[in-house]
Amino acid sequence: MSSPPALLAGNREQPFQRSFCDKHNRETSPSHTLPARAHARSNSNAQCEGATVDSKPRCRRPLQQRRQLPKPRVEGSDTGPRLMQPTANASSCTQEHSEPTTLTSTFHSLTHTRPICRSPITETQPAHVSWLWNEVMSYASDTRSSRGRKNGKTASTTSRSGILVDTPSASEAGTRARKEAAAKVSDADFANTVLKPCGIEIDQQDVNKNLRIHFRREHLPTDAGGRLKDYQKEYPLENVWLEPDMERIRTQYRSMGLYGSNEAEYSAYALRDIFVDEPLQPWLPEERGDEMWLPVRLLQFVQKPPDDKWLAPPLLTPSQKRYAWDIRPDCAYYVSLQAFQSGFRPNVRSHVAVRQKRAFCSYLTIEFKKADDDTIITARHQVATASAIALYNRYLLKLNAIAAVNGDKNKLEQEKREWHDSDKHQMRHYGITFTGSTWDLWCTVPKTLETWTGCIMSKIYSGDCSIHPGPARLVGIVNDIHYWGLHVHGRSCKNDIADKVHADADADTDDITFFEEDRLGS
Numbered sequence: 001m002s003s004p005p006a007l008l009a010g011n012r013e014q015p016f017q018r019s020f021c022d023k024h025n026r027e028t029s030p031s032h033t034l035p036a037r038a039h040a041r042s043n044s045n046a047q048c049e050g051a052t053v054d055s056k057p058r059c060r061r062p063l064q065q066r067r068q069l070p071k072p073r074v075e076g077s078d079t080g081p082r083l084m085q086p087t088a089n090a091s092s093c094t095q096e097h098s099e100p101t102t103l104t105s106t107f108h109s110l111t112h113t114r115p116i117c118r119s120p121i122t123e124t125q126p127a128h129v130s131w132l133w134n135e136v137m138s139y140a141s142d143t144r145s146s147r148g149r150k151n152g153k154t155a156s157t158t159s160r161s162g163i164l165v166d167t168p169s170a171s172e173a174g175t176r177a178r179k180e181a182a183a184k185v186s187d188a189d190f191a192n193t194v195l196k197p198c199g200i201e202i203d204q205q206d207v208n209k210n211l212r213i214h215f216r217r218e219h220l221p222t223d224a225g226g227r228l229k230d231y232q233k234e235y236p237l238e239n240v241w242l243e244p245d246m247e248r249i250r251t252q253y254r255s256m257g258l259y260g261s262n263e264a265e266y267s268a269y270a271l272r273d274i275f276v277d278e279p280l281q282p283w284l285p286e287e288r289g290d291e292m293w294l295p296v297r298l299l300q301f302v303q304k305p306p307d308d309k310w311l312a313p314p315l316l317t318p319s320q321k322r323y324a325w326d327i328r329p330d331c332a333y334y335v336s337l338q339a340f341q342s343g344f345r346p347n348v349r350s351h352v353a354v355r356q357k358r359a360f361c362s363y364l365t366i367e368f369k370k371a372d373d374d375t376i377i378t379a380r381h382q383v384a385t386a387s388a389i390a391l392y393n394r395y396l397l398k399l400n401a402i403a404a405v406n407g408d409k410n411k412l413e414q415e416k417r418e419w420h421d422s423d424k425h426q427m428r429h430y431g432i433t434f435t436g437s438t439w440d441l442w443c444t445v446p447k448t449l450e451t452w453t454g455c456i457m458s459k460i461y462s463g464d465c466s467i468h469p470g471p472a473r474l475v476g477i478v479n480d481i482h483y484w485g486l487h488v489h490g491r492s493c494k495n496d497i498a499d500k501v502h503a504d505a506d507a508d509t510d511d512i513t514f515f516e517e518d519r520l521g522s
Helices: 005-012 014-020 022-027 035-043 063-067 088-097 103-111 126-146 170-180 190-198 224-234 246-259 263-273 284-288 345-350 373-406 421-426 469-502 516-521
Strands: 155-158 164-167 200-203 295-298 331-336 359-369 429-435 438-446 455-464
Touching (some): 190 373, 246 263, 246 469, 263 359, 263 429, 295 469, 359 469, 373 421, 373 429, 373 438, 373 455
Parallel strands (some): 200 455, 359 429
Antiparallel strands (some): 155 164, 331 359, 429 438, 438 455
């Protein structure tokens, strides 16, 4: 019995089919064949000749006909198959479920139609690929959630697409809310939400105070020039003391107002001619073998609690907003460490906060802003914040010194330390807000002495440097504040540190001394 022509033709092309078509014959239904072209191939063996079982097929059909073969189609899809590089799991699963090739299936496909051959790449399984993708994404989501373990675990939910999505936990949401509720000095409610809960009040008085009574300088000359000579005689500084050259300062401020100078230009001039600094001479005291009382100017120095010797004022009532007390004043004046003997200077940081290895216990803060209502309020908040935290730490130094003296068992009852009126004169911090050519002088004092109940920042004087009396008043006030900062504030801080050291019976007191005139000067 002779073989059918289609079968003979199929036998001659058997290697070609095994290489490309066996798997497709098993998986493709007859509806996806090409009857017309398969019938033409079965009736004409002359188109493909010389094909043997052990040799590669040689197709002699015209190249144009071969190029016109339609692309293979997949059941249930209007477009061609999406070919992907098979994964190891997908290939193994496909091979396990594939059926062995039989002669019946091969003969059945040959007797009907011959499918178009395609690449032998294993088809992908969408369900298996989706499972693998979810597994990979689960590791990524775990890594993201691990970052929130400090504040709380992050919950993972699966969306409709099967991708894991991280949702913040309650602790993370609370942390985010607290960060959003952080207060800033530019907030309109800063005084009510930050200052008031700490017991800090701002008293905006409209009447200028008597500065002679305020600074307790009744024994000094009334005119600024006469007081300047006394200041220079007691503390021979090079740059800080200002000559009463009012006309030069007034002309400069009038010119800046006429030309519309900005905040930076106003502050640059003030730092050059009004709020000046002493030259840095770190080795001079050691070479001369004595101490010096010097003011130290620091510009935009960052002061951020908590620190052992730099603490923020405590909350007296609950606060609605969080504030970090991270301040950076435009300008601030401190007392130089050169007030102490050289052998004790490294130990000062054990009692108070030391800045840049050369300054301690600030006494004056200056803020510059442009002349508008919003920035004026912001400058006021900045000075109140800096003054309150500086005054609170000065208060703690005095409180610890009194406790150390009273805790000394060798002290008699009449030698016990108490708060005096002179202590109230020491517990101060001054601030100046500059807005354009106008300035306001503020003084911050504690409400009570025995217990900290907050503080009050009061405006005690105002002026304008573009008007004739303004520069003279400002120059005299700056000189008075520097004198108070060295003669009263600086000496009292040094004495409080000395009291703490001498209260310890085992302390080394060779490098820390204080004199009776220091106490009298307080």
